[in-house]
Amino acid sequence: SQQGEEDPQALSIQEGENATMNCSYKTSINNLQWYRQNSGRGLVHLILIRSNEREKHSGRLRVTLDTSKKSSSLLITASRAADTASYFCATDQGSGYALNFGKGTSLLVTP
Amino acid sequence: DAGVIQSPRHEVTEMGQEVTLRCKPISGHDYLFWYRQTMMRGLELLIYFNNNVPIDDSGMPEDRFSAKMPNASFSTLKIQPSEPRDSAVYFCASSLNAGGRDTQYFGPGTRLTVL
Numbered sequence: 289s290q291q292g293e294e295d296p297q298a299l300s301i302q303e304g305e306n307a308t309m310n311c312s313y314k315t316s317i318n319n320l321q322w323y324r325q326n327s328g329r330g331l332v333h334l335i336l337i338r339s340n341e342r343e344k345h346s347g348r349l350r351v352t353l354d355t356s357k358k359s360s361s362l363l364i365t366a367s368r369a370a371d372t373a374s375y376f377c378a379t380d381q382g383s384g385y386a387l388n389f390g391k392g393t394s395l396l397v398t399p
Numbered sequence: 400d401a402g403v404i405q406s407p408r409h410e411v412t413e414m415g416q417e418v419t420l421r422c423k424p425i426s427g428h429d430y431l432f433w434y435r436q437t438m439m440r441g442l443e444l445l446i447y448f449n450n451n452v453p454i455d456d457s458g459m460p461e462d463r464f465s466a467k468m469p470n471a472s473f474s475t476l477k478i479q480p481s482e483p484r485d486s487a488v489y490f491c492a493s494s495l496n497a498g499g500r501d502t503q504y505f506g507p508g509t510r511l512t513v514l
Contacts, residue, residue: 336502
């Protein structure tokens with residue numbers, strides 16, 4: 289079953305703007321991950337944030353985690369057309385061995 | 400490293416036929432996962448293996464689905480008999496450590512169409 293739910297389902301912005309995607313989940317987690325999927329391709333890992341972390345950066349990506357609200361956000365700064373993709377959050381199940389993926393946010397960045 | 404390799408990339412078959420999807424994980428990875436992706440249901444975990452042993456197959460939809468991992472470098476997902484509702488993209492992924500605590504590396508997927 290899917291635990292993570294991304295919001296919005298679709299997002300359209302122009303190059304140079306920032307894109308923010310949110311993820312909410314239902315039960316406590318150990319880790320939360322964000323993945324990107326380009327059309328017709330497999331998922332690619334972006335960033336992992338642990339439950340005791342509040343914020344993490346990787347290049348133009350910034351991820352926050354609020355365990356009290358059971359939510360996370362992914363911010364892409366200064367977006368580029370190449371950032372056009374679907375973005376998924378994934379949470380680990382209780383055992384920590386597998387991941388539950390949300391249905392994703394479809395991001396379109398226009399030149 | 401070549402990454403996770405899946406074959407075939409596309410498969411079109413008729414209802415009732417047997418379908419076998421193949422996966423070669425990244426060398427040295429102890430965990431292998433099979434997922435199915437559809438527009439309606441998103442990405443669903445079907446089954447995963449640890450050191451070639453199936454750990455959790457609760458996501459396998461029906462007895463028509465079976466998966467094996469005869470060795471550390473090869474896994475198959477078989478559907479027999481196939482039905483139109485099995486049409487989806489099937490992904491294989493592998494990770495070095497337990498999936499929740501580590502990066503999962505996905506293959507390019509097999510797009511299955513059952514007519």
